[in-house]
Amino acid sequence: xxxxxxxxxxxxxxxxxxxxxxxxxxxxxxxxxxxxxxxxxxxxxxxxxxxxxxxxxxxxxxxxxxxxxxxxxxxxxxxxxxxxxxxxxxxxxxxxxxxxxxxxxxxxxxxxxxxxxxxxxxxxxxxxxxxxxxxxxxxxxxxxxxxxxxxxxxxxxxxxxxxxxxxxxxxxxxxxxxxxxxxxxxxxxxxxxxxxxxxxxxxxxxxxxxxxxxxxxxxxxxxxxxxxxxxxxxxxxxxxxxxxxxxxxxxxxxxxxxxxxxxxxxxx
Numbered sequence: 001x002x003x004x005x006x007x008x009x010x011x012x013x014x015x016x017x018x019x020x021x022x023x024x025x026x027x028x029x030x031x032x033x034x035x036x037x038x039x040x041x042x043x044x045x046x047x048x049x050x051x052x053x054x055x056x057x058x059x060x061x062x063x064x065x066x067x068x069x070x071x072x073x074x075x076x077x078x079x080x081x082x083x084x085x086x087x088x089x090x091x092x093x094x095x096x097x098x099x100x101x102x103x104x105x106x107x108x109x110x111x112x113x114x115x116x117x118x119x120x121x122x123x124x125x126x127x128x129x130x131x132x133x134x135x136x137x138x139x140x141x142x143x144x145x146x147x148x149x150x151x152x153x154x155x156x157x158x159x160x161x162x163x164x165x166x167x168x169x170x171x172x173x174x175x176x177x178x179x180x181x182x183x184x185x186x187x188x189x190x191x192x193x194x195x196x197x198x199x200x201x202x203x204x205x206x207x208x209x210x211x212x213x214x215x216x217x218x219x220x221x222x223x224x225x226x227x228x229x230x231x232x233x234x235x236x237x238x239x240x241x242x243x244x245x246x247x248x249x250x251x252x253x254x255x256x257x258x259x260x261x262x263x264x265x266x267x268x
Contacts, residue, residue, distance in 0.1 A: 040230075042236075043233045051234055054067075055068060068222065069241070078135075080203045082139045083138070083141070083203055083207075084146050087145075090147060091150030092151075092192065094108065094151055094154075095158065096188070097158075098154075098155040099158030100158050105155070112151060115148075120141060128213060133213050138210025141210045142207055145202040146202050153195025153196075157187075157191025158191075185261070189257070196253060196257070200246075200250060208220035219242050219245075223235050
């Protein structure tokens with residue numbers, strides 16, 4: 001009996017996260033069949049599916065937007081990757097220092113909390129003046145958006161580490177530099193992992209903001225161009241692809257952390 005129940009639990013736990021997407025898709029299909037929403041406002045799933053197939057697998061030039069997916073996805077991934085890397089490179093070290101050293105917290109705390117209250121859209125005109133339209137502006141916006149959750153969660157995690165753990169390591173001959181990687185970071189990993197995931201999610205959101213400025217390629221650029229052309233189906237395709245790529249990057253991030261840190265393997 002026990003052997004029969006385990007597979008069922010495994011199937012249920014696998015299918016359960018797809019419950020809301022499945023219900024949303026069902027409601028979308030029914031709305032299209034019953035014509036509850038005009039197709040020019042929100043196309044039915046069949047039309048969106050055909051547009052997605054042409055966009056992803058079509059031959060370039062066959063129809064508008066056909067075969068552009070690889071080029072646009074590559075450009076967007078590069079921008080997200082560069083911006084998120086900068087956020088992590090600055091956010092984690094500064095956050096850990098701020099969490100462990102009161103002078104650093106006093107120096108950075110007010111400035112960081114003040115800057116993070118400024119809406120991201122407010123930085124867009126200034127970024128365009130500084131970096132122009134293209135890679136620089138988008139990377140700046142992505143890095144700025146991802147920095148704050150990475151920094152704040154790293155600081156909270158480092159601040160919450162029990163000093164007895166570091167003292168025990170020092171008594172066993174673990175030097176401060178090695179203790180940072182062997183004791184401090186693993187102990188702060190729940191907060192750091194949360195900050196990284198939040199930062200990565202914001203990276204995708206601000207990617208679209210940066211690409212709406214008129215760049216020639218990227219998923220956000222496709223959405224903006226489709227709006228100008230009245231192609232609602234392509235707008236929906238772009239949104240779905242961003243969601244899929246965002247979820248994929250989140251899985252890649254969590255898998256990498258679990259591979260590198262034993263403490264991350266206990267986290268969901």
